[in-house]
Amino acid sequence: MPVTHTLEGPLSVDVLGRQDPELAEILLGELERQSTTLQLIAAENFTSPAVLAALGSPLANKYAEGYPGARHHGGCEIVDVAERMAVERAKALFGADHANVQSHSGSSAVLAAYAALLRPGDTVLAMGLPHGGHLTHGSPANFSGRWFDFVGYGVDPESGLIDHEQVRSLARTHRPKAIVCGSISYPRHIDYAAFREVADEVGAYLIADAAHPIGLVAGGAAPSPVPYADVVCATTHKVLRGPRGGMLLCASELAERVDRAVFPFTQGGAQMHTIAAKAVAFGEAATPAFTAYAHQVVANARVLAQGLAAEGLAVTTGGTDTHLLTVDPAPLGVDGRTARGRLAAAGMVLDTCALPHPDVRGLRLGTAALTTQGMGEAETARIAVLFATALRDESAGRGVREEVRDLTGRFPPYPAQ
Ligand SMILES: Cc1ncc(COP(=O)(O)O)c(C=O)c1O
CATH class of the missing domain: 3.90.1150.10 (Aspartate Aminotransferase, domain 1)
Structure with missing residues (x-):
């Protein structure tokens, strides 16, 4: 289709300053804060101007329930291309058979992983919250703690390293339906092979919540969970440097279950501007x-x-x-x-x-x-x-x-x- 529109003029960001200077001042104030202080929060990063451009684009207007080629809304032919691009880039970047790029956040990706593999009341073995587990790993304040029966493993108090003997012994005792590996604060590489071995021994699924290390995985600076985990869930906004959002990776056999767990089970319309921004970030991460x-x-x-x-x-x-x-x-x-x-x-x-x-x-x-x-x-x-x-x-x-x-x-x- 010939393109006759541009993003200059009425779509430039200056329009915000003219229309709503009060809000524009808040955006500039935040830019000033980010630019003049040191951002040492481990979960934050600066996305590229290209990622920000995709986020602020007219793709934000589009409703797109479903998946490319099978949408519940008309007019999706162009955003379908963007989503297919994001999926193909994620698959290539992480060497995965299947990628779902629709999760609105890391937490929604974890929710979808549970929805794909578990039933309410199932037992799940995950890192305990006091040791670095995320809220979605069984906090009583979160859906995970209310709907599943979580058992927490921890780190050795002296070395600070994951106690794999404890993981094995808890798995043998509780026979979990799934084991989750991943943390908000563990500073060392996760030994995915060791978790896989325990999961296989007790017949559990292995879910890798790689929200933190996934960007390092993309850059070849950390081991990949993809060959070991049944489902990998992740965020796109930490080291990976994309927009705020989530994604899931899995083998072909689980693709349909994962997709249905995202839409229609846990989410509605996909956020096409964010998905386009994810595609941009995956492209950048492949360089x-x-x-x-x-x-x-x-x-x-x-x-x-x-x-x-x-x-x-x-x-x-x-x-x-x-x-x-x-x-x-x-x-x-x-x-x-x-x-x-x-x-x-x-x-x-x-x-x-x-x-x-x-x-x-x-x-x-x-x-x-x-x-x-x-x-x-x-x-x-x-x-x-x-x-x-x-x-x-x-x-x-x-x-x-x-x-x-x-x-x-x-x-x-x-x-x-
Ligand atoms: C291990 C882990 N899982 C899940 C999440 C949730 O991500 P979000 O804040 O995008 O919901 C985080 C966020 O920091 C995380 O570190």
Whole structure:
């Protein structure tokens, strides 16, 4: 079809500033916040302008229940091409037989994985929440804890590593219908083969919730769960650097069950602008530049872990294999919550998290965003020093804030074109 329209003029973002300056000011204020503070939240990143363009495109207008070629709405012939493209790119990127790119979020992808494989009341073995499991891994405040019977495995309190003997013994005792591997804060590679072995022994499905490492998998910087898990669920917005959203990967035999679990079981119309943005992100993730990025993310996280350990913080597992690490700031005389406040005042944004030791709140940090900004090992080593300085002495926060402003000024997330 000949294209006669452009995205200039009436569709340019300037229109927001003219029509609704109050809201435009909020968007610019958030851009300013993101550009002048350090984003150390392990689940965040800066998407590319191309991803943002797809998100803000007229595809947002389109209703598209169903799947390409089998929609409940008319006029889907063009968005069908976008969804097929996203699916093919995801399949190629992860070496999967089948991909579903419609999940609105990581949580919806997990819900769909359960819906595809389980019945309410089934027993599921997953990482316990105090050890790094996600809300969807059995929290009583979440659908998962209400509809399924979750049993939690944990990490060894000394090493911080997943206790595979405990996983095996709990699986033998409880005979779960599914085992979930994946975490919000585990800093080491997941041993998918070990989980597969236990799942096979007790006849359970293996669900890999790879929300965090999937971007590293795309860049060849972490092992892939695809050859081992029956279903892989993931987010597209963390290291993978796409739009906020979820996806599922599986073998052909489960494709129909997974698709039906997403639509019509747990979702309605697909968000075509987000799916187009996922396609853009998968395209970006297939490039050598992204492979280099993923490896740099891990190199930076290692330097950060070493630097924080050298400053006296207790680094869980002694380091990291991934983009994230967790630390206990107690040796510097502050608890996790106080630490988060001091760091925020110094321009460093991050989360508190549970640590293997009961009732201790630590800090979770990640290097995905700062690496997208172009920072490398030298900058990350300096960040570790600034981090500890701000923690040790509240009055040093102002000086650290200035240095953070200088650093982020030299590495803007969205450089002026
Ligand atoms: C392991 C894991 N699963 C699921 C999710 C849920 O993703 P979302 O916040 O997009 O629902 C997250 C989010 O951080 C996660 O870390």
